[in-house]
Amino acid sequence: MKKHTGFVTSAVIMLCILWLAEISAAAQAAQRRIAGKPDLNGIWQVLNSASWNIQDHNGELGVPPALGVVEGNEIPYRPEAVAKKQENYGKRATADPTEANCYLPGVPRITYMPFPFKITHTPNNIAISYEFNHTLRPIPLDGSPHPETPEENWMGISRGRWEGDTLVVDVRNFNDQTWFDHAGNYHSEQLRVTERYTLMDPDHIMYEATIEDPKVFTRPWKMSMPLYRRKDPNARLLEYECTYYLQEKIYKDAPFFR
Amino acid sequence: MKKLSVLITGLGLFLVALPLAAHHAFAAEFDVEKPVKVTGKVVKLDMVNPHSWLYVDVTEPDGVLTHWRFELGAPNALFRLGWKKTTVPAGMSVVVTGFAAKAGGPVANGRSVTLASGQELLSGGSNPPK
Amino acid sequence: MTSKLFRVTITVVLVITAVSLISASAYAQARAANATANTLARTPDGQPKIADGVWNRRGVGGLDQGALEAPDHRPENPLDPTPANPLSVSTRADGLNNVDRGFLEQFSEKLGAGGDDDRPAPRGERRLMGIAEPGRILPWKPDANAARQAFLLKTNPAQGLKYVEMDARCMQPGLFFGNGPFQFLQTEGQVTILSEYQHFTRHIYLDGRPHLPKDIKMFMGDSIGRWEGNTLVVDTTNFNGITAYSREIPYLTDALRTTERFTLTNANTIDYEVTIDDPNQFTRPWKVTGQYTKADDLPELLEYACWEGSITLRNILGEPPRK
Numbered sequence: 001m002k003k004h005t006g007f008v009t010s011a012v013i014m015l016c017i018l019w020l021a022e023i024s025a026a027a028q029a030a031q032r033r034i035a036g037k038p039d040l041n042g043i044w045q046v047l048n049s050a051s052w053n054i055q056d057h058n059g060e061l062g063v064p065p066a067l068g069v070v071e072g073n074e075i076p077y078r079p080e081a082v083a084k085k086q087e088n089y090g091k092r093a094t095a096d097p098t099e100a101n102c103y104l105p106g107v108p109r110i111t112y113m114p115f116p117f118k119i120t121h122t123p124n125n126i127a128i129s130y131e132f133n134h135t136l137r138p139i140p141l142d143g144s145p146h147p148e149t150p151e152e153n154w155m156g157i158s159r160g161r162w163e164g165d166t167l168v169v170d171v172r173n174f175n176d177q178t179w180f181d182h183a184g185n186y187h188s189e190q191l192r193v194t195e196r197y198t199l200m201d202p203d204h205i206m207y208e209a210t211i212e213d214p215k216v217f218t219r220p221w222k223m224s225m226p227l228y229r230r231k232d233p234n235a236r237l238l239e240y241e242c243t244y245y246l247q248e249k250i251y252k253d254a255p256f257f258r
Numbered sequence: 259m260k261k262l263s264v265l266i267t268g269l270g271l272f273l274v275a276l277p278l279a280a281h282h283a284f285a286a287e288f289d290v291e292k293p294v295k296v297t298g299k300v301v302k303l304d305m306v307n308p309h310s311w312l313y314v315d316v317t318e319p320d321g322v323l324t325h326w327r328f329e330l331g332a333p334n335a336l337f338r339l340g341w342k343k344t345t346v347p348a349g350m351s352v353v354v355t356g357f358a359a360k361a362g363g364p365v366a367n368g369r370s371v372t373l374a375s376g377q378e379l380l381s382g383g384s385n386p387p388k
Numbered sequence: 389m390t391s392k393l394f395r396v397t398i399t400v401v402l403v404i405t406a407v408s409l410i411s412a413s414a415y416a417q418a419r420a421a422n423a424t425a426n427t428l429a430r431t432p433d434g435q436p437k438i439a440d441g442v443w444n445r446r447g448v449g450g451l452d453q454g455a456l457e458a459p460d461h462r463p464e465n466p467l468d469p470t471p472a473n474p475l476s477v478s479t480r481a482d483g484l485n486n487v488d489r490g491f492l493e494q495f496s497e498k499l500g501a502g503g504d505d506d507r508p509a510p511r512g513e514r515r516l517m518g519i520a521e522p523g524r525i526l527p528w529k530p531d532a533n534a535a536r537q538a539f540l541l542k543t544n545p546a547q548g549l550k551y552v553e554m555d556a557r558c559m560q561p562g563l564f565f566g567n568g569p570f571q572f573l574q575t576e577g578q579v580t581i582l583s584e585y586q587h588f589t590r591h592i593y594l595d596g597r598p599h600l601p602k603d604i605k606m607f608m609g610d611s612i613g614r615w616e617g618n619t620l621v622v623d624t625t626n627f628n629g630i631t632a633y634s635r636e637i638p639y640l641t642d643a644l645r646t647t648e649r650f651t652l653t654n655a656n657t658i659d660y661e662v663t664i665d666d667p668n669q670f671t672r673p674w675k676v677t678g679q680y681t682k683a684d685d686l687p688e689l690l691e692y693a694c695w696e697g698s699i700t701l702r703n704i705l706g707e708p709p710r711k
Binding site for chain 2: 685
């Protein structure tokens with residue numbers, strides 16, 4: 001038997017190499033692709049406190065503490081634009097368009113609301129459906145220009161394109177009505193947001209949003225945060241009908257004419 | 259006659275001030291037997307869902323000023339019919355056709371709007387068949 | 389075994405193993421490639437492909453008129469003229485039936501200008517739409533019908549928040565009130581329907597999962613579907629009891645269960661049929677036929693912001709007192 005040892009050893013090594021090659025091929029197949037691009041389908045959610053305040057903040061009753069999601073933690077307001085942020089902060093309990101009034105949160109705040117969202121990704125379309133107030137963002141990938149709708153939009157109008165394996169979404173035609181967070185950070189109708197979604201591994205997307213608004217800020221600035229795949233076996237969107245709950249509260253004793 | 263028309267106008271304004279349920283049912287709110295056509299100056303265009311509203315000030319031959327309002331389609335419907343933000347600026351002279359509200363008063367479901375340029379735009383709202 | 393035979397045996401085993409591994413991998417890749425080449429009519433996971441783009445819907449959501457107009461209330465389906473409702477069908481000079489426009493709209497033939505967005509209905513086969521079965525009178529339970537009549541009497545003017553139409557409240561409409569425009573997206577094991585109206589999403593799961601627990605109630609319900617040939621069959625439960633079928637049928641209760649059939653008849657047409665089963669209000673289920681047609685003149689869904697800045701409830705119910 002001894003004279004066959006070398007032969008058997010090399011046979012075993014060859015089998016191991018073939019087995020590893022097969023494992024690697026299977027692993028590549030597991031990184032799924034849609035028309036050649038990383039498959040972003042699934043239910044995702046942030047794990048941070050950005051919807052309360054996108055900058056560093058301590059805890060308060062009802063507000064978890066967090067380090068900010070803004071690069072450099074600085075929001076470069078124009079000198080004349082800072083006062084409005086302070087004013088917003090002071091009246092945030094009633095003036096926050098989203099928390100107080102259940103209005104559409106705009107972009108990127110909708111991403112970091114503490115609710116799950118579903119990315120539906122097909123070869124020609126991306127759509128993101130958010131559990132918060134059933135918000136919906138269709139994101140065409142057809143490269144068409146943004147339409148000039150007569151009214152500016154709460155969620156803007158989105159156009160998506162792939163840069164390598166990163167989904168880049170160009171969002172424009174915003175109105176000036178939304179806030180970036182409950183702390184009153186705001187923008188004008190000149191806002192333009194560029195989102196980047198990059199799949200880091202099958203269960204994490206690195207999300208970046210670059211903010212440009214020359215009317216309010218002195219330069220573009222950026223937020224970034226991971227998006228975590230919801231792994232619960234029964235993960236799905238349910239309904240958080242903010243508007244319905246608010247109406248039931250405000251108009252409980254209606255009608256008010258007498 | 260002037261007093262009567264002022265009275266009717268006043269009643270109309272009063273009726274307009276009453277709450278109106280917002281819904282799509284043409285026949286429940288407007289009367290296909292009562293077509294209207296007015297010429298006046300645009301006050302403003304309110305683009306809201308589910309129905310936009312066009313406010314037009316109409317001066318009668320006898321000098322009486324009536325504040326008309328016309329129900330148009332949803333903002334997206336208007337956009338798809340070619341309306342832009344600048345289509346009806348305040349002060350523009352327009353001719354509006356439509357069907358009067360069953361409740362009476364200077365309220366109507368708009369059918370078409372003819373701009374100062376002569377261009378006619380459809381309203382995008384609920385309408386009876388021609 | 390001799391040494392030579394041993395070596396030959398091992399070599400043969402190795403070769404067979406290597407060839408099997410390599411060819412299995414190649415076969416899998418070839419199958420995947422074949423699937424890609426055949427996606428003209430199928431999605432990668434084998435579903436019949438619904439065309440990309442925007443779709444309109446007709447025929448669903450009842451007549452565009454109020455039940456309060458006539459004391460004897462208009463029938464839900466005016467197909468059959470009766471002495472009680474002579475206006476339901478009669479012929480006008482232009483040959484069109486003298487019915488409410490809302491009903492006329494439900495025939496898929498060219499109507500001319502007019503309509504919620506003033507675009508003509510698409511030309512095509514004449515397909516009778518609206519309430520198909522049992523027909524003009526729905527199988528109401530008498531108590532439930534009395535309750536809904538009493539409810540309708542309190543809606544104009546609205547005597548409370550619950551009497552305000554869900555459309556005016558900017559709520560998700562359920563499956564019937566509101567006709568899109570829509571988009572259909574298909575991914576593995578799911579069909580996702582996007583609606584511009586009220587910016588909602590319908591998630592239809594094809595993986596055979598059970599329905600949600602009964603206590604979870606939603607405006608849009610919980611939809612489980614399967615493909616039968618070119619027909620998507622969708623079973624929906626877990627409704628919340630406050631969505632309307634139409635203006636005349638202001639709510640379907642939380643006992644509602646619907647079965648929808650979306651049949652792809654050609655690239656631009658989906659014949660739609662839904663069975664509506666609300667045992668709290670009706671003695672048996674009833675059926676509605678409708679149709680989705682591709683809207684080639686609508687390139688995309690736009691934003692429909694309804695509650696944002698809305699003064700409708702203030703107009704209808706008055707200004708709430710300040711705290």
